[in-house]
Amino acid sequence: MSSSLDLSHITVSIDGRDLLSGVGLRLNAGQVTAVIGPNGAGKSTLLAVAAGQLKPRAGRVMLGSRESHKVPTAEAARRRAVMPQDSGVAFAFTVEEVVEMGRTPWRQARAGRGFAGRTRAWRGFADDATAVAHALELTGLTELADRDITTLSGGERQRAALARVIAQATPVAQGSVILLDEPTSAMDVAHAESTLVLMRELASRGAAVGVVLHDLDAAASYADRLVLLENGRVRAAGPVAQVCDAAVLSQVYGTAVEVLDVGGRLRVGPLRPARAA
């Protein structure tokens, strides 16, 4: 299987401390790969390297067949969309305007260069409007499209950031990469679930999805592959069933983690004490 994004031997150090040492991450088309691990293990750092936002001290990031940093910014953005952990927006843009920002690389591509091109890009194209409307619909934001984003709750802002990423990743093609850094951290259960289902659907249309998740059960349920980080190194990587080892997880997280097989589906979570009724 060809990988849409391939990170190999990534080492990142800040102030002489290694945040990542020799980490690899392969994102394959049609698959969801979840990065898990305790706080400070390097999950977000790894995602930032995958997103081309952080230059590793050593290692290689291949976007398709080319090195990521050699792909022009706009072209890279048409193939790789990134949802950051921080979904804040500096000014009072509407939700729809923020989602439209996801269309930036596509507008640039078709409008051409120069002043006239920029003006055309600025007006947008019909399929931009369709992509934006569809992204709003998928994230359940159609009703909130007109709202000032700075007045939304954290979970709603997160959905807007997700919608922006979906708009940017439209049309999903073979080779598309979607990176999500804790996409559901501020969402309620219903929206968290629909986000995870949406993530799977994007993968089923051919996108290679990389996602940082804290919820081990969500990772086990929705991902195809898991990468377990510990202190900046890969502790385990592979198919879900292989990585979901209670002993390993318990050791890495420093708390008892149980893995249950419920009707062929793994349920993973902390081992909680029984309470008297």
Added chain:
Amino acid sequence: MSAPAAQQHGTDLPDAARSASAPDAAAQQGEPGKRPGGSPRKNRRAARAWAAAVVLVVTLGAVVLISASLGQFSTTPQQVIESIGRVLFGGADPLNDRVDATLWTIRFPRTLLALLVGACLAVAGTVMQGLFANPLAEPSIIGVSSGASVGACVAIVFGFSAAAPWTLPAGAFAGALVVTAVVWALSRSGGRAVVLTLVLTGIAINAVAGAATSFLVFLGDTSSREQIIFWQMGTLSNATWDHVGLTGLVFVLGFIACLGVRGRLDVLALGDRSAAASGINVERLRILAILLVCVLTGVAVAFAGVISFVGLIVPHTLRLIVGPSHRYLVPLSALGGAVLLGLADIGARTVIPFADLPVGIFTALVGGPLFLVLLRRTLKRPGGAA
């Protein structure tokens, strides 16, 4: 074991997506993909932008007429219009007539310089706020204006500007550039300027620039001292056609370039990293925008001194009317800045009869309190200080 999972999320995904987001069922029944005309708010903002443009253009015309008809030698707006017709279209020599001479050698250059300087400062403020993704970034607050003033003082004190007039704006531009680079390096984290750091950096830089200016005043001779002190307060009283011409040229070129980057400035509101991931070449945009801010601020400071807060008042007011998109903010700022400084200049010349107050006093009187309000509001917001 991943097989069952894959199976479960196989063919029935669109349905799953729908059922899992049951709370949004109502939202999803809205007609997707049928919003070619844009949302109501967006259309409202576009309509407001056009209305604001019309109002500002009309006001601008009135400001020019009133500004030109005021002064010790009193004229009526009608005389002003007649004089414009005579000289511009009739080819009359303005020096043959007392009215024409007053208007064309003293008042018009001053009025036009006020409009151009106002436009430069307001556009610079707007672009700088977009660049820093922070509504409190303004050339005078963060010290860019005082940096420009140090550069210009060097040109005055060491006699460069007497030998070659263009060294004055060049010095101002260089000073502005140094300060912007320093503020840039010190005040940002995670792609956005942190409010407190931005303001505190501004305090430090204004202090250092103030000391440098004082030192230059100390070094200078009597005439350059007088020139510097007057000009620190912000004044338009030395306007000449040469100043108008150079400021106009710089403004037109800088403004066109700002129109070219305005669409991309919007995306910077997401933070540098997200902007880069959205296909914006952030490094290139940043350098271009910084240069534009410095050129516009530099030329304004060189010919009118330090006039503070124009770049804060204008974009803030416009944002309340047309929203935060730089597509509207940049062109409207030019008009708004011209109107604001035109009005301030009228005030400076009329509040105390026969006295020509420094125009900077007026913008600071309005801008200072507004800045406090904005600062308090920003700091009160959850995570606002960060």
